[in-house]
Amino acid sequence: MQNLKDHFNILVGQSGGPTAVINSTLYGIIKAKKAFDQITGIYGMINGIEGYLKKPMVDLGLLSDEETELLKTTPGAYLGSCRFKLPEDYQAQVYRDIFARLEADHIDAVLYIGGNDSMDTVARLSEYGARNHSPIRFIGIPKTIDNDLIETDHTPGYGSAAKYVAASVRQMVLDAEVYAVRSVTIIEIMGRNAGWLTAAALAARKYPEDNPVLIYLPETDFDMADMLHRVRDLLSKRNSVVICVSEGIHDASGRLICNLEHSTGTDVFGHQLLAGAGKVLENKIREEIGVKVRSVELNITQRSSAVQASFTDVSEAAACGMKGVSLALEGQSGVMVTMHRQDTPMLYTIEYRGTKVGNVSNQVRSFPLEWISAEGTDIKIDFMNYLAPLIQGESFPPMENGLPRFLYRRQSV
Amino acid sequence: MQNLKDHFNILVGQSGGPTAVINSTLYGIIKAKKAFDQITGIYGMINGIEGYLKKPMVDLGLLSDEETELLKTTPGAYLGSCRFKLPEDYQAQVYRDIFARLEADHIDAVLYIGGNDSMDTVARLSEYGARNHSPIRFIGIPKTIDNDLIETDHTPGYGSAAKYVAASVRQMVLDAEVYAVRSVTIIEIMGRNAGWLTAAALAARKYPEDNPVLIYLPETDFDMADMLHRVRDLLSKRNSVVICVSEGIHDASGRLICNLEHSTGTDVFGHQLLAGAGKVLENKIREEIGVKVRSVELNITQRSSAVQASFTDVSEAAACGMKGVSLALEGQSGVMVTMHRQDTPMLYTIEYRGTKVGNVSNQVRSFPLEWISAEGTDIKIDFMNYLAPLIQGESFPPMENGLPRFLYRRQSV
Numbered sequence: 015m016q017n018l019k020d021h022f023n024i025l026v027g028q029s030g031g032p033t034a035v036i037n038s039t040l041y042g043i044i045k046a047k048k049a050f051d052q053i054t055g056i057y058g059m060i061n062g063i064e065g066y067l068k069k070p071m072v073d074l075g076l077l078s079d080e081e082t083e084l085l086k087t088t089p090g091a092y093l094g095s096c097r098f099k100l101p102e103d104y105q106a107q108v109y110r111d112i113f114a115r116l117e118a119d120h121i122d123a124v125l126y127i128g129g130n131d132s133m134d135t136v137a138r139l140s141e142y143g144a145r146n147h148s149p150i151r152f153i154g155i156p157k158t159i160d161n162d163l164i165e166t167d168h169t170p171g172y173g174s175a176a177k178y179v180a181a182s183v184r185q186m187v188l189d190a191e192v193y194a195v196r197s198v199t200i201i202e203i204m205g206r207n208a209g210w211l212t213a214a215a216l217a218a219r220k221y222p223e224d225n226p227v228l229i230y231l232p233e234t235d236f237d238m239a240d241m242l243h244r245v246r247d248l249l250s251k252r253n254s255v256v257i258c259v260s261e262g263i264h265d266a267s268g269r270l271i272c273n274l275e276h277s278t279g280t281d282v283f284g285h286q287l288l289a290g291a292g293k294v295l296e297n298k299i300r301e302e303i304g305v306k307v308r309s310v311e312l313n314i315t316q317r318s319s320a321v322q323a324s325f326t327d328v329s330e331a332a333a334c335g336m337k338g339v340s341l342a343l344e345g346q347s348g349v350m351v352t353m354h355r356q357d358t359p360m361l362y363t364i365e366y367r368g369t370k371v372g373n374v375s376n377q378v379r380s381f382p383l384e385w386i387s388a389e390g391t392d393i394k395i396d397f398m399n400y401l402a403p404l405i406q407g408e409s410f411p412p413m414e415n416g417l418p419r420f421l422y423r424r425q426s427v
Numbered sequence: 428m429q430n431l432k433d434h435f436n437i438l439v440g441q442s443g444g445p446t447a448v449i450n451s452t453l454y455g456i457i458k459a460k461k462a463f464d465q466i467t468g469i470y471g472m473i474n475g476i477e478g479y480l481k482k483p484m485v486d487l488g489l490l491s492d493e494e495t496e497l498l499k500t501t502p503g504a505y506l507g508s509c510r511f512k513l514p515e516d517y518q519a520q521v522y523r524d525i526f527a528r529l530e531a532d533h534i535d536a537v538l539y540i541g542g543n544d545s546m547d548t549v550a551r552l553s554e555y556g557a558r559n560h561s562p563i564r565f566i567g568i569p570k571t572i573d574n575d576l577i578e579t580d581h582t583p584g585y586g587s588a589a590k591y592v593a594a595s596v597r598q599m600v601l602d603a604e605v606y607a608v609r610s611v612t613i614i615e616i617m618g619r620n621a622g623w624l625t626a627a628a629l630a631a632r633k634y635p636e637d638n639p640v641l642i643y644l645p646e647t648d649f650d651m652a653d654m655l656h657r658v659r660d661l662l663s664k665r666n667s668v669v670i671c672v673s674e675g676i677h678d679a680s681g682r683l684i685c686n687l688e689h690s691t692g693t694d695v696f697g698h699q700l701l702a703g704a705g706k707v708l709e710n711k712i713r714e715e716i717g718v719k720v721r722s723v724e725l726n727i728t729q730r731s732s733a734v735q736a737s738f739t740d741v742s743e744a745a746a747c748g749m750k751g752v753s754l755a756l757e758g759q760s761g762v763m764v765t766m767h768r769q770d771t772p773m774l775y776t777i778e779y780r781g782t783k784v785g786n787v788s789n790q791v792r793s794f795p796l797e798w799i800s801a802e803g804t805d806i807k808i809d810f811m812n813y814l815a816p817l818i819q820g821e822s823f824p825p826m827e828n829g830l831p832r833f834l835y836r837r838q839s840v
């Protein structure tokens with residue numbers, strides 16, 4: 015489909031939590047301008063749809079080639095992000111404000127990079143546009159380390175985070191095993207509702223009996239007594255026990271393990287101490303078994319580590335950006351870019367398509383139960399067929415004086 | 428000095444906390460066998476001097492060339508480690524046991540890789556040997572991410588940990604700055620008594636006013652009220668404030684900040700909650716200022732990350748191992764390998780020497796006060812002249828299926 019107007023301006027936004035490759039997608043979108051000569055301008059909204067009404071756009075065409083290349087390997091979110099939910103009522107003023115601004119800015123397509131919540135924004139804007147016969151196209155591009163979007167084989171951001179988790183756990187296991195004393199190490203990994211990222215700890219094992227010997231996801235109920243029993247048994251056979259847990263593990267009643275301590279712990283200032291799931295397990299094991307215990311939260315390094323990101327992930331994130339541009343040029347709207355693994359033996363290939371964004375928004379794709387062991391304490395090796403291609407290859411940011419160079423906008427000071 | 432016996436067997440031990448490069452030193456020692464044909468065997472003690480009396484040595488000559496190369500880029504401690512203090516009483520049975528075993532094993536030199544406490548072990552064994560006219564030589568080889576050994580410009584392990592800290596803080600700052608809401612992020616870095624590693628966060632800044640805007644070391648007294656005042660002021664000018672603190676910061680009375688919460692916090696199981704310094708600051712800022720606050724502990728990843736270690740550090744760690752062998756062959760004992768930066772403009776070079784290990788053991792080299800700002804809240808840029816060479820160059824472990832390959836001994840299961 016040919017665009018017959020004298021301009022085709024694209025506006026890009028980033029939304030939700032940052033990842034190692036959300037800027038790789040932005041890179042892909044900027045590079046698409048070279049591939050499609052209909053495109054007249056590519057602009058960025060600062061701090062997502064929330065910031066768009068308050069701040070001027072930035073002209074991404076002004077980035078030099080070197081800056082654009084830097085973007086590909088820069089973590090965080092170059093354009094800034096937001097956590098903002100559009101109202102259900104399409105009569106709300108905010109819709110009129112956004113569309114007035116888009117028209118004033120001569121925008122023809124909005125590409126929005128984000129996770130489940132951000133796809134809700136794309137769905138609402140495209141619905142409002144359709145109701146009001148707006149020609150502006152709205153395309154969602156997936157991004158989340160949680161890998162919990164439906165209708166796509168995986169999400170950009172997951173591969174790099176999974177690679178970081180697997181490599182870090184493998185290194186921490188070497189560290190945990192140096193002493194000839196019995197000890198337990200608990201590693202808490204991001205994932206409130208879905209265990210995809212925690213499951214990647216399986217790849218850390220160097221041989222079948224290797225640590226981490228226990229892996230717990232939020233897809234099954236966590237049983238404290240059973241865990242203590244297993245740890246006791248394992249400690250009778252080996253010195254070092256390493257356990258990986260998702261932050262969102264819960265008991266059979268659905269109560270989060272990380273909430274167990276809320277009721278009584280207060281600090282000197284009188285407020286409640288919030289302990290993570292790992293900390294709760296640490297305290298319980300120390301109390302009940304009395305061995306040396308340590309808990310580690312991988313925390314925001316999981317989603318911001320670009321120093322050894324997955325080359326596959328970086329490349330796919332850029333390709334998703336390009337596909338988003340191409341869908342917009344085709345005249346599609348209310349669509350999210352999806353990735354489909356081709357069923358080719360021995361060869362990993364991805365086909366990029368689009369799906370109605372309304373199918374995706376506000377849904378969670380859980381980690382499949384068939385890849386969790388019957389006891390709920392381990393991940394089956396079958397999962398590796400799915401995971402392995404996603405963590406292949408190394409992407410390195412350029413280094414300067416021994417440290418990674420990144421592209422950034424200065425904070426106003 | 429020529430060794431006139433028909434053997435020169437070296438026994439190596441690793442002791443104290445692991446680093447990214449303690450195995451690089453072991454690699455250097457094994458490679459030294461090629462350089463010095465007097466050496467008849469190189470053996471490893473498992474779990475340091477404590478394990479030596481209980482477990483058979485391993486013959487490091489049995490490692491293949493490929494395995495030896497893998498050792499160079501493997502974190503942890505391949506031989507295992509211990510935390511063990513020899514008694515002050517040289518009449519103690521343990522000394523007689525160790526020397527009887529060394530003689531039975533035909534050991535001519537013991538190389539012990541470790542930090543302050545491990546140097547105490549070297550000092551005591553060489554002193555006992557001297558008193559009892561033993562020909563066995565004892566050499567210490569420095570290792571600690573804390574960089575707190577005296578008589579040496581720096582210690583192997585520090586450069587890689589500092590590079591990891593600087594790169595991680597730089598990435599976390601990008602992450603912390605994505606939202607247009609006021610927020611504080613606290614990053615807690617290892618260092619109970621010395622602030623060298625936390626000071627490396629200075630290198631994370633991309634421009635002078637960049638985050639982290641506050642850096643606190645244990646070398647000065649931490650003033651909570653002053654910190655709160657500064658954070659309030661900073662938040663009036665910028666959205667995101669990132670603070671780096673050493674785990675060992677303390678108030679003017681010497682009380683550790685991380686102990687502030689010990690007295691009252693108890694969890695549901697009735698035991699005290701131990702909160703790190705970062706957590707204490709997080710709670711205090713939330714309570715007093717009421718903004719979004721997050722604290723992150725870099726934890727054991729700081730000392731176990733080999734995926735992008737400092738090439739300078741890895742090379743120097745190996746060179747320290749080689750130097751230890753050469754000192755032993757010269758007939759020295761009770762000596763620790765030291766590194767001396769040559770005063771050559773524009774060119775960083777290190778000369779390797781030895782110093783009496785008794786000068787070093789049980790001493791702590793603090794971060795110099797002249798590199799701390801007058802207010803005690805920042806590090807002066809002068810420090811970068813010292814730090815920059817130590818983090819130069821990248822060392823990468825070989826990759827296999829997207830993850831780093833390491834050399835390991837299997838845990839007995």
